[in-house]
Amino acid sequence: MVTMKKCGERILFYSGKKLIVYNEDNIKTVDLPAPILKIQKQEENNKTKEDVDAIISCLSVSKDHKYIAVSTETKQVVIYNEYFEIIKNFTVPRIASNMCFTSNDSLIVADKTGDVFLYNMKDEILTPVLLLGHLSIVLDVALTDCGKYIITSDRDEKIRVSKFPNSYNIQSFCLGHEEFVLSVIIVQNKLISASGDGTVRFWDYLDGKQLSVINTNDYINEELVKNFKEEMGLQDAEVFALPITDMQCFSRENDIFIGISLFKYNKLLLFSLNPSLRINFCKHIYVGGSFSFYLSKDLLILTSTKILFFKLEGKNYREDAHKNISIDDVHDLRLKSDNNISLLYKKKFDNMEEYIERKRARLKLK
Template sequence: MNIQESNSRLLITSGDSLILFDFNSRKNQSVKVPPPELPPNLTKGQMEVLNKQDRTINSLSVSRDGQYIAVSTENKQVIIYDRELNIKKNFIVNRTTSKLVFSNTGDILVADRTGDVFLYKFNDEKNEPVLLLGHLSMILDVALSECGKYIVTCDRDEKIRVSHFPNTYNIISYCLGHEEFVTTVKIVQNILISASGDGTVRLWNYLKGEQLNVINTNQHVNNADLLEHFSKEMDKEKVDVTALPITDMQICSHSDCLFVAVSLFNYNGIQIYKVKTDTHEWSHHQTIQPVEIPHKFYLSSNLYIFNNNKLISYKYVNCSYQIDPCTQMEDFYKKFDYILKLTDNNFITVLYKRKFDNVQEYLERKKLRLETSK
């Protein structure tokens, strides 16, 4: 599931569906991902792969002017819609996308699971990609600076790379400090904010690669059993875990401060931190704990939390987010509850690196060879 808000419109993806809710007109609509438009000269094997029915949407992006919406799917499709959800482009990329974003000029940046980022020109009818940069591991998120001059990429190997855009061969800096995979990077008011599987949120001067501050979210989890249970489960897979990983991070700007909201693996709450933009000091502002573990959330002037059976809306009132019985959103959820199916939230566990000890196996094979050679 992906959620974004743009120009008083809420966009939600679930499975192979894209749903739009307009707060002003109170109208809503949904569309399903169409079959791929296959390029010519494909082999039979390639056609079978691209035609497979897994059209689950894995990434969502809205252009800066709000005029276009782009989604990518598990079967390597990228579809661009206009504001009315009419299809403008439908094309195939070489590898499954991990993240796509619009550039400031309306072109599409596509990061794939092998670690490459490609640029697709919006007006290029041939949809020929331009390779921008590459990582040695899976890229998990991409962010562009507000000025459009810099691109930030993060990966499974704890690295954050800052490059010039579009001349990405010119690397500005690396922001190093996370101890696990970096799932999310966002640039707000010239501050880079990152979230990781190590349970921390870090603030950066990304042009210098300097860490400005760090928030340890696990310090505000009031249930120590959660980490103990998770550590035992991951230990079975030979993974050492020292913190509950951050599964999502959302940021909202409020005058001279930022609100940073995070969700943690299997934690029944959304933590909200207040960060001063001038001093980069932070404080724990609020923890919202719905009845069930939040599956997905989105933070703006409002806070939307999805769990297993409903959508809960919170409004920012008197310096805090308070529950807002919004009949519009309740009606919206009831209409599309058959589409808004929640998937397993264990996806984040596959990002941990497994440790394999093959020395013992090697010694046993060597011993067997020596015995048979006698």
């Protein structure tokens, strides 16, 4: 699935091995350096190895847009400057699941075994500092605007709020989601989280108190949920909603705008939240196929053939059709639904029948 990020006036797309930068009428592909681990193994064994695909696992942009960090499935992290010149190129202990920059441009890397490390970019030799660990894969990581807290979410429905950088001090847990927590975002000093349970929840993260919730089941066809439930039932997973695949937020004055995409759902859901925490449903935007999006004062939707532009007018986003652009040149971007999301669900196992059969066999031997 293609993921979109904004870096100043540029739009970044990444999917598979491709990192693409769009700037006005210019589209270019950024080549990733060869995987370090592959080169090391070649040197150690003194023979040619098969090519290792540098599949991009995640990407992060610093708040000042001066740095872009790209991680790959080969445990490699490449940090570029704003001109896409390589600043750092190093490996991490395990494949990164997500990353974020600190205010002083250090990089926080969460990995697929549940550990979160800090890398100081000012160091000539980058040495990882372990900040904290979860018992399951960390799916997202964010720093609060004040820089005093680091927030992590995992596959086991947990959101942990820890002090930063002394992250062994836990401030709170935000508990309430019933499936993996895919995304956490800080907006207007509120924590907003999105989950595989189909809900977006709003928190007072210092106290771990839930303030409000959006249940996407209330806005989509029940038949879609029923079909997905049956599909996942064949994989021994019990589900009650379409999982959220992406959630993004934009803050303007006192209002917060929220965009939500769902697994195998061809519409983008748009909501707004006012200061009294009242949730307003804005609209469905029908796309008609797989898509990715980026939400800011402008809404950008990437389809298989073009980028659609929407402009925020009052309390709603309206299409700015004359700005829509064709991206036929970018023909290898994969916009197919990310079926790997099903791997994040816990599977139900019934061990009783096997136990009873073994017990019967023992009784027969007696």
